[in-house]
Amino acid sequence: MAATILCIGTELTRGEIVNTNASWIAEKLTELGFEICEIATVDDDPARIIAAIERLAGISNVIIGTGGLGPTSDDLTTYSVARFLGVPLVRHDPSIEAIRRRFEALGRTMSPSNGKQADFPEGADVLPNPIGTAPGFAVTAGAARAFFLPGVPKEMKRMFEEQVVPQIAKLAPRLTHQVRLKTFGLPESVVGERVAGIEDEFPGVMLGFRAHFPEIEVKVRARASSQPEARTLADRAAAEVRKRLGDVVYGEGDDSLAEVVGRLLRQRGYRLGVAESCTGGLVGHMLTKQAASEYFVGGVIAYANSVKSGVLGVSEDMLRGHGAVSGEVAAAMAEGARRALDVDIAVSITGIAGPTGGTSEKPVGLVYWAVAHPGGTIVRERIFNGERGMIQKIAAYAALALVREVCLTRG
Helix, strand or coil, rough: EEEEEECCHHHHHHHCCCCCCHHHHHHHHHHHEEEEEEEEEECCHHHHHHCCCHHHHHHCCCCEECCCCCCCCCCCCCHHHHHCCCCCEEECCCHHHHHHHHHHCCCCCHHHHHHHHEEEEEECCCEEECCCCCCCEEEEEECEEEEEEEECCHHHHHHHHHHHHHHHHHHHCCCCCEEEEEEEECCCCHHHCCCCCCCHHCCCCEEEEEEECCEEEEEEEEEEECCCHHHHHHHHHHHHHHHHHHHHHEEECCCHHHHHHHHHHHHCCCCCCEEEEECCHHHHCCCCCCCCCEEEEEEEECCCCCHHHHHHCCHHHHHHHHCCCCCHHHHHHHHHHHHHHHHEEEEEEEEEECCCCCCCCCCCCEEEEEEEEECCCEEEEEEEEHHHHHHHHHHHHHHHHHHHHHHHHHH
16 A cells, blocks of 8 residues: 655755654554655645645555645645645634634734635545644545645644544555664664674565664564564564664664663662763753653763862862873762762763864763762773764763663663
8 A cells, every 4th residue: 555745845845944744754654554655845836736746646545745734825735735626725614713712722813814724625624733723634636545734743743643544544454564673882884784684584574774873773674464474573573683783772663762761760760860071961851851750860060170079079189180081080970970969870971072172192082981880880981973963962872871781780
């Protein structure tokens, strides 16, 4: 069963915003069992929108469109679909009332221009927007069922999950299953080498790789005569991938490394604190992107040596003798954070993120990180490549990976 995606907006074709909607929708459709045969992007031009719909309707069973449903003059998706179908636009009274109530709830008056968001091609099925002012709609385009959703990712995702999936899930053949494994710690080339031969060992399985710095996602997709058989096949192949990659596989699906570390800390009843220098609070930010009060106590951004010594208790002799960027200082920072924050585990990072500050002995990218726990202190060292933001990000990941390692080995 074929599906296509149509993203509409001049801001997309000009590169003014990144088209994250397309990749998200494609992944969800793949999980449902659809084959994605095209992802198209067009500007806010009715003739080109109509041409794209006509082309996609001829090659797919389901079309998912996003964008162009707003109140401004360049939002032309609904108008274009009506022209494609040869039908007039009709005002949908329940939608105009819902838009008016949303504005009233915000203490604002609905602008007359918002009224166009309640105009739909005659005969269309309206898809209410529970968190925005732009409803979506569905129509039949040739042999395809076409759904048009807002371009705002948060609104689009909720409407897709709640209103589109129930309508299209039954259309997919459901002969495939995919397992997404999240990894950190090995480059893509090495990951690929380690899992080479999996597809030959498990006929019907296809591996895919997605590099999203600093992670590598391994997609294990299986096709069989039924979905239960595909699931069994994918799970068997995924188990072999896990075996070959070992601990670099930290999670599955939509897991983030911080979420996985948080679950481990919660399961073991550990409380965590952080002491960060070159990452400037990035580890704490990653941990608190989700609710973390059960296991995360807080942190110290020890950017200056005076904070390292005054708050964390790193001796000035150590700072002078070894330098702020050293294994000794990283260990002392973690141990000091463990004392100061009264936690079970503390992780520290100190390094040279650049672009300046490096020397021949201590180049830009040199990072030390440490974890202090009841059984002692572990220190790691690495020279990371890349610009400042990349070095900070991979250093934060490395620190969390070491916390994960400690949680797993200490049980």
